[in-house]
Amino acid sequence: MERGRNWYSHKPEGITETVEVKILDIMIQCDRMVEHCKPDIVVVMKREKRCMIVDVAVPGNTRVEGKEDEKVEKYQELRQEIVKLWGMKKVEVIAIVVGVLEAVSYRINDWLKRLDINIKVEHIQKTVLLGSAQILRRHLNM
Numbered sequence: 036m037e038r039g040r041n042w043y044s045h046k047p048e049g050i051t052e053t054v055e056v057k058i059l060d061i062m063i064q065c066d067r068m069v070e071h072c073k074p075d076i077v078v079v080m081k082r083e084k085r086c087m088i089v090d091v092a093v094p095g096n097t098r099v100e101g102k103e104d105e106k107v108e109k110y111q112e113l114r115q116e117i118v119k120l121w122g123m124k125k126v127e128v129i130a131i132v133v134g135v136l137e138a139v140s141y142r143i144n145d146w147l148k149r150l151d152i153n154i155k156v157e158h159i160q161k162t163v164l165l166g167s168a169q170i171l172r173r174h175l176n177m
Contacts, residue, residue: 055081065116071109077117078150084124086117087150089131093163096134103140106130133163 051058059077063069076089088110094102110128117126129146133139137160140146147154 057081063113063117065113066120067116069112069116072113074110074113079121079123084122086121086123086126088114088117088126088128089150090128091131093133093135093167096136096138099132099134099138099140103130103132103142106132131159133159135163135167137164 049061057079062073074088074090078087090106092102107128107130114126114128129149131146143156
């Protein structure tokens with residue numbers, strides 16, 4: 036899969052696909068009205084008939100746990116529709132939530148393990164902190 040030279044310059048396609056995996060960054064079409072049908076990323080493991088709905092949030096530090104629960108609950112209806120429409124054996128909702136000042140949920144390592152990606156939580160925290168600083172500088176015209 037192609038990617039930008041730097042993580043911050045990468046512009047993903049709406050659909051990226053290989054023989055084994057399909058990654059969607061689009062609104063998911065359903066047979067019926069589903070209020071929340073545009074998660075950040077949907078990863079489809081074709082051979083295993085497994086799907087992961089991934090949503091990312093950067094709330095205030097005191098809202099990390101609540102936001103994580105909110106994200107998981109928000110996509111349950113879409114999860115059920117994907118099982119039915121796409122014939123998936125397993126569909127999981129995964130919430131990656133890191134507070135604006137680096138706070139993380141006690142479940143973040145479990146979420147990352149389910150995604151089967153090798154990344155340190157510290158790198159995610161650093162990315163969030165740098166992004167927060169950039170937004171603050173832009174807002175304050177620094």
